[in-house]
Amino acid sequence: MSLLIVDDDKPFQQRLARAMEKRGFLTETADGVQDAAIKISRAAPAYAIVDMRLEDGNGLDVIEKIRQKRPDARAIVLTGYGNIATAVTAVKLGAIDYLAKPADPDDIVAALARKPEDKAQPPENPMSxxxxxxxxxxxxxxxxxxxxxxxxxxxxxxxxxxxxxxxxxxxx
Structure with missing residues (x-):
C-alpha cells in the first residue's frame, strides 16, 4: 500500500501524509514534479495523490510518469482550481478521480479504493x-x-x- 503524495503546500502535504498513514498507507512525499520523478524512478507507488498545480510544473506530468512506470497504479488529482477540461485530461492520462482541495482523507481513501466500474457518489454539498x-x-x-x-x-x-x-x- 505504497502511496506518493505530491503537493507543494508543505503543511497540507504533511497533514495528509499523517492521515493516510493512520489509514494503513506507507506514505512518501514529494514537493514537485522533479522530486516526484526521482521517487517514481526508484520505486513507483501503488497509489498517488497529486496536486494539479505545482511550483515546478503540472501534476499531470507526475500522473503520466507513474503510469509509464506502473500502469496498475491508482492516482487521484487534487486541485483548488477545477475545470472540466483539466479533469478530462487527468483521467485520460490515468488518474482515477479528480477532487477539489481541501479534500477529506476519507473521501480520498474512498476514491483510491473505488473499483473502476463503480461510480463516484455525488457530493453532499456541491458548489453552486x-x-x-x-x-x-x-x-x-x-x-x-x-x-x-x-x-x-x-x-x-x-x-x-x-x-x-x-x-x-x-x-x-
Missing part, C-alpha cells in the same frame, strides 16, 4: 453554479496578475461588470 463562475473569474484574475482590464478582455466581459463582480463576496 454562481460559486463555480466566481471561482473561475477569480482564477483568471489571479493568472492575469490582478489586472482588471486584461481579465475582462480574456473573459469577454465589460470591465465595469467585472469590477462589480470582484467587489462582491463569494457566493455560497
Amino acid at each position: 453554479a454562481d460559486r463555480v463562475r466566481w471561482e473561475h473569474i477569480q482564477r483568471v484574475y489571479e493568472l492575469c496578475d490582478r489586472n482588471v482590464s486584461e481579465t475582462a478582455r480574456r473573459l469577454n466581459m465589460h470591465r465595469r461588470t467585472l469590477q462589480r463582480i470582484l467587489a462582491k463576496r463569494a457566493p455560497r
Whole structure:
C-alpha cells in the first residue's frame, strides 16, 4: 500500500501524509514534479495523490510518469482550481478521480479504493453554479496578475461588470 503524495503546500502535504498513514498507507512525499520523478524512478507507488498545480510544473506530468512506470497504479488529482477540461485530461492520462482541495482523507481513501466500474457518489454539498463562475473569474484574475482590464478582455466581459463582480463576496 505504497502511496506518493505530491503537493507543494508543505503543511497540507504533511497533514495528509499523517492521515493516510493512520489509514494503513506507507506514505512518501514529494514537493514537485522533479522530486516526484526521482521517487517514481526508484520505486513507483501503488497509489498517488497529486496536486494539479505545482511550483515546478503540472501534476499531470507526475500522473503520466507513474503510469509509464506502473500502469496498475491508482492516482487521484487534487486541485483548488477545477475545470472540466483539466479533469478530462487527468483521467485520460490515468488518474482515477479528480477532487477539489481541501479534500477529506476519507473521501480520498474512498476514491483510491473505488473499483473502476463503480461510480463516484455525488457530493453532499456541491458548489453552486454562481460559486463555480466566481471561482473561475477569480482564477483568471489571479493568472492575469490582478489586472482588471486584461481579465475582462480574456473573459469577454465589460470591465465595469467585472469590477462589480470582484467587489462582491463569494457566493455560497
